[in-house]
Amino acid sequence: MTFLSKLKREIFMIGFSALAFVASRCGYRVFKHPEGRTSEFDVRADAEVGCGDPFPGIEQAIAKDLSRDGRDLNDVKKAMEFMINFRSAQPELERLYGELHDELSRRSLFNVVKYRLASQLKGITATITPSVSLAEPRFPLPALKGRTSRHLLQNVYFYSQYWIDGVFEARPGDVVIDAGGYIGDTALYFDSAVQPDGAVYVFEPNRDIVPVLRGNIALNGRRNVTVVEKGLSDEAGRSLLVQDFAGSFVPSAGEAPGSSGAVPIELTTIDGFVESEGLARLDMIKMDIEGLEIPALRGARDSIARFRPKLAISVYHRTFDIIEIPALIRSLNPDYKFYLRHGARNSDAETILFCV
Numbered sequence: 001m002t003f004l005s006k007l008k009r010e011i012f013m014i015g016f017s018a019l020a021f022v023a024s025r026c027g028y029r030v031f032k033h034p035e036g037r038t039s040e041f042d043v044r045a046d047a048e049v050g051c052g053d054p055f056p057g058i059e060q061a062i063a064k065d066l067s068r069d070g071r072d073l074n075d076v077k078k079a080m081e082f083m084i085n086f087r088s089a090q091p092e093l094e095r096l097y098g099e100l101h102d103e104l105s106r107r108s109l110f111n112v113v114k115y116r117l118a119s120q121l122k123g124i125t126a127t128i129t130p131s132v133s134l135a136e137p138r139f140p141l142p143a144l145k146g147r148t149s150r151h152l153l154q155n156v157y158f159y160s161q162y163w164i165d166g167v168f169e170a171r172p173g174d175v176v177i178d179a180g181g182y183i184g185d186t187a188l189y190f191d192s193a194v195q196p197d198g199a200v201y202v203f204e205p206n207r208d209i210v211p212v213l214r215g216n217i218a219l220n221g222r223r224n225v226t227v228v229e230k231g232l233s234d235e236a237g238r239s240l241l242v243q244d245f246a247g248s249f250v251p252s253a254g255e256a257p258g259s260s261g262a263v264p265i266e267l268t269t270i271d272g273f274v275e276s277e278g279l280a281r282l283d284m285i286k287m288d289i290e291g292l293e294i295p296a297l298r299g300a301r302d303s304i305a306r307f308r309p310k311l312a313i314s315v316y317h318r319t320f321d322i323i324e325i326p327a328l329i330r331s332l333n334p335d336y337k338f339y340l341r342h343g344a345r346n347s348d349a350e351t352i353l354f355c356v
Contacts, residue, residue: 001088001096002035002094002097003090003093003097003098003106003109003257014199027336029225040284042109047227049292063177066329067205068110071254072213075170081088081298082270083279085319086235086321089320089323090176090211091321092323092327093113095110096109096115096322096323096326096338097109099326099338100338100339101337101338101339102129103104103155103337104132104337104341105339105340105341106340107131108131108340108341108342108348108351109322109340111128111342112128112316112322112340112342112348114127114321115127115128115348119348120296124179124227127346128342128344128345128346128347128348129342129345129346130155130159130160130161130341130342130343130344130345130350131340131341131342131343132159132160132341133158133159133160133180134157134158134160135161136337137157137158138157138160138163138193139157139189139192139193139223140191140192141153141157142184142185142188142219142220143216143219143220144182144183144184144185144188144210144216145183145212145216145219146212146216147183149183149184149185151203151279152182152185153185155187155350156185156186156343157189159344159345159350160341160343161343161350161352162186162190162286162312162339163187164339164341164354167339167354167356168215168310168312168339169193170183170193170194170198170283170356171193171198171200172192172193172195172196173194173197173198173331174190174193174194174198174283174284175194175198175199175201175279175281175282175283175284176190176194176198176199176200176201176284176285176286177200177203177273177282177285177286177309178190178200178201178203178271178286178333179203179270179285179286179287179288179289179296180203180233180286180287180288180289180290180314181202181203181204181213181227182209182213182288183212183213184202184212184216184217184225184308186202186214186218186288187200187213187222187317188204188217188220188222188225188227188284190210190284190286190310191222191224191225195224195226196224197226197304198224199225199226200224200225200226201226201228201277202225202227202228202232202274203228203231203232203289204227204228204229205230205231205265205266205267206265207229207263207265210227210229211302212349213227214227227291228268228273229266230265230266230268230287231265231266231268232267232268232270232287232289232292232295232296232299233269233292233294233296233299234269234296234298234299235251235267235269235299236266236267236268236269236272237266237267238264238267239264239265239267240262240264240265243288255277255326268295268299269296269298269299269300270285270299270300270303271300271301271302271303272299274303281307281310282303282306282307282309283310283311284308284309284311284312285300285303285309285310285311285312285313286311286312286313287311287312287313287314288314288319290291291317291318292322293313293314293321293322294321294324294325294328295318297313297325297329298328300326301332303332304332305332305333308333308335308336310355310356311354311355311356312351312352312353312354312355313325313352313355314350314351314352315340315351316348316349316350316351316354322351322353325353326338326353329353336355336356337355337356338353338355339353339354339355339356340352340353340354341354353356
């Protein structure tokens with residue numbers, strides 16, 4: 001069964017009538033589950049056009065229908081747009097679904113997309129759980145100061161956010177680039193694995209966070225972690241780091257930099273860093289850099305070709321990162337095998353693509 005047909009079959013198992021109504025207006029038929037479970041629904045396309053061309057007046061029709069249960073038309077419009085966009089991405093979703101190397105990866109992709117669709121509607125309780133949950137962490141928990149430290153320890157140490165047993169593991173002696181170090185949770189995690197002779201280079205351009213990062217490294221007595229106070233992209237230079245309620249990010253080309261909390265930072269490339277440091281090996285790259293993953297991967301083209309490091313890349317910051325990032329990595333090295341894991345509870349954040 002294909003990815004999209006599975007999605008159609010299960011998306012209405014959540015049981016929300018508003019999105020079912022939208023689907024029926026867009027060329028879909030909604031019917032009770034063939035096994036007779038009245039609380040579940042299935043969806044099948046009557047025509048290939050799907051939701052691409054809604055008929056005139058659909059907004060008014062939906063508004064009238066939804067006014068009876070107090071739903072907000074804007075929420076439904078947003079859900080419709082999301083459905084249309086994902087339908088247009090069907091070929092790449094299907095390709096990725098077929099390329100993923102284990103059933104847990106395929107299920108993770110399916111559940112992330114289903115969760116994103118379901119969570120578009122106001123009043124819907126959509127749930128998602130991490131792909132893996134450990135009773136005991138692999139490494140002793142570090143002392144970690146700074147905001148969200150408990151949340152980060154949970155994701156990295158208990159939800160196995162950057163580790164797949166027997167598939168994606170940092171080993172003693174490995175050289176690791178940790179792009180997006182924040183307060184040091186992942187740098188300390190990788191350092192626990194690569195000791196005593198490995199090295200972790202952690203990139204963090206946020207000057208407000210760097211003292212906390214350095215403090216956590218010192219607090220735990222780690223000597224193999226090097227902090228690089230730069231951002232990563234596809235070319236060296238300078239940019240603005242925008243800070244908001246969710247953290248900090250470097251705007252992409254054509255994106256407004258924002259007006260509050262923007263500070264100048266220095267950018268470099270992984271290829272440039274590898275050359276300047278004279279690295280003789282690079283075993284792993286982890287990236288969580290708030291939407292700048294694609295430029296940063298382009299800036300690692302030569303290093304990926306030379307060392308073929310294992311990659312753990314965040315694919316949730318932008319809507320179509322989940323298909324565009326695998327496509328880019330495929331173009332950089334077609335021999336990578338793809339795995340996917342989700343590392344957060346009831347959030348579409350922390351979805352990681354592993355390449356080995």
